[in-house]
Amino acid sequence: MPTRKLEKVVSLKDIRVACRECSLIEICLPVGIGQSDLDRLDSIIDRKRPLPRGDHLFRIGDPFQCLYAVRSGSLKTYATSEDGQEQVMGFHLPGELIGLDAIAEGDHPLAAKALETTSICEIPFHDLESLGTQLPSLQHQLLRIMSKEIRDDEHNMVILGQKSAEERLASFLISLSNRFIRRGFSAHQFNLSMSRSDIGNYLGLALETVSRLFTRFQNEGLLRVDRKHIELIDRERLCVFSGARCSHGTPKQHSQHSQHRPSKDQ
């Protein structure tokens, strides 16, 4: 639940919002779907009532029937190892598709749980697929989205594989910020809907480490933390801390390539 830049009130009443009117359409299906086709897509989509915080959208091993698109709120997906402890695999914001990993085997390898009150579009996969055979551009979009997912997962592997705790948390915050931007929310202020423990788990860190880093970042003037609320004060420098080209994001394109050594410009 980031702070809204524009007031886009989502009434809990009008569950029935057509895809063509949905403000998330360009995130959901970035390009290539015509208006008339959009109506056909809309016709197969089911919009359920909002999921309260803590409820599961699906659990591990549930049979795969539908893909889900987040309309508002947020969720986490997680696996559990045999000894019962969970591994958070991702956080999912409005406009994102969940369940792509279930297509292959016919059941969900992960569980999805609402981190706050969350509304969802339910997309029966069978219908989507047969609609896809009629609409090549939809089919193409689907492949693109899955490809993007793979790319994102690879990015996460880099973070888990070779970044320090500091770099991980910085990357995480920048990444969140970037995703909020795309959704029209503020890049510099947002609320974390997940706990420190979830963040730590997701980043492969202990929750204490996450907490310590937040205070460290705050002391260094990079951001301000108040409980769940985060304000990025020096996004620039946080990027440097994350040890990555923070490509997309705030419109600041001083063409500053050619200086890959961070060169402590702090």
Place this chain on the structure above:
Amino acid sequence: MPTRKLEKVVSLKDIRVACRECSLIEICLPVGIGQSDLDRLDSIIDRKRPLPRGDHLFRIGDPFQCLYAVRSGSLKTYATSEDGQEQVMGFHLPGELIGLDAIAEGDHPLAAKALETTSICEIPFHDLESLGTQLPSLQHQLLRIMSKEIRDDEHNMVILGQKSAEERLASFLISLSNRFIRRGFSAHQFNLSMSRSDIGNYLGLALETVSRLFTRFQNEGLLRVDRKHIELIDRERLCVFSGARCSHGTPKQHSQHSQHRPSKDQ
């Protein structure tokens, strides 16, 4: 280059092997493609001459034109961070598809380099996609394969996120062994085509750690190592060490949960 169980000689001469005659077809495209459709698929596939060890199939940023299927040999894919160091993202065996992460953005986010002499099927994506619009089962397969890739990446995140060095290497070996089994190779003996450094990088470990673990595993009678050659002596126990339900693979299901503390049984 695992040791062959069945003698399936692949002559370097007959580059032209139809999909329908390819022994990898059930790995490449597990189910659902009819014989006649297979010929149509075959017609768009290009088979180049083998790639020598060390050569790149593609590099980071190369424009995306084709997917690639490994026919023989093996490759690694890797990213490089701004400071030039590489992160190995995966190792790719015969029957596996490479390049799925490039569909979304139109360029390859990773580089792919042959670990040994390797032959490849080149599949122009544009052709594949338009063939897909005519063959729903092909389309479906493509989605399944991508979904599987996502699931595998998630599995890797678990490994990098919360497993110990020992568990990581054990998981890696078991996973390799499982993949060899599917390809008709020996489950208990194989050659690693990648260096210790590649393995370490892939698993988020220092190469020294990998080396130490190999000797430790050997001392504990789990396996035998000779340079690149690995012989799994006690696959059973290696599974336990990996701390995971080693589902697919050799049939063994002692249900021994409830002892998550390693309890130094060494």
Place this chain on the structure above:
DNA sequence: TGACGTCATTGATGCAGGTCAATTGTATAT
């Protein structure tokens, strides 16, 4: 308003595994 549970913060301590370094083994070229 107080009691309780959950989440977050902060401190103290220990260890797994990274880093540095030296040595050996293997492969290629000369």
Place this chain on the structure above:
DNA sequence: ATATACAATTGACCTGCATCAATGACGTCA
């Protein structure tokens, strides 16, 4: 054979982060 280059092993040391533990802050319910 010898030289060169690189891959792998092994040892010694050190540090980043996990772990354990105590305390504080907040929300909820009676």
